[in-house]
Amino acid sequence: MSHDTQSVDPAPELTHFRDGLPRMVDVTGKAATSREATAEAWVRLPAPARAALEAGTNPKGDPLVVARLAGLAGSKRTADLVTLCHPIPVTGADVQVTLEPAGVRVLATVRTTAPTGVEMEALTAVTVAALNVYDMLKAASKAIEITDVRLLAKSGGKSGDYQVGSDQPD
Template sequence: MRVAAEAPELTHFTDGQPRMVDVSAKVSTARTATAEGWVVLPPEARAALDGGHNRKGDPLTVARLAGIQGAKRTSDVVLLCHPLPIQGVEMDVQLLERGVRVQATVRTSGQTGVEMEALTAVTVAALNVYDMLKAASKAIRIEDVRLLSKSGGKSGDYQAE
């Protein structure tokens, strides 16, 4: 017989009302998060990317820039996210057999983590790849956006399996 694990406390609600968590008493530490996602390309979108036939420019370069901007603007689109002083964003955007792999690593030193910034960077980059290749195919898919790792803070380190 399996015993149910106790659910973690969700901190964005008090008495059923949304709130921004007060992090003022937390210790400032170095924090890093890495996320990834995939843009799966049907053959016609892959051909357009491989052939460089895109009047809008290079989708992979645009995705890198868009991801950096996405990390910086996370608190504008994730409503209860704290605006953070982002100290570094690394974007790795590669065309592989499966499609375009997008990976973002975000760093800060502060009182709250950068997981949402890394996830937003990946998602925004993937959306820009879709936008630039959608004329070739509407069947492009964005898949498997996930946190790969995080370090720093009270909850410690995390590494995806």
């Protein structure tokens, strides 16, 4: 009886685990380069929440202004919230929070000059901003939904540029 033997490739080395334990990737030897990332999130508003926002009758104040400030702060606190994320200098951030027909759109662009990217900072910015919209309007409706949190684009770094809709970084 003969057995076909196939070689089995060893499991790929995991970047954030070594010997089964989590670790922070060492970026000491990587050059600091200019990097930018843009992310978005949507806050879907039921009619009562939208009405309160449009009428300016929200008792807590303007949710869009608070969310913008929260998003900016969130971009700088990412390493405190994402366990294996490196603390990096956020050298620039822009958070836009706008009321659109589909709901509240949150858009954040974050920049750095660092040895690692700012995708997580941009994603954290939009998520924290969206959570603040919810918090500010939850008295009007608990059915508010935070949806479609995603990276839209990134530039810089080893993996190159990315735009939403492309399958792989360039």
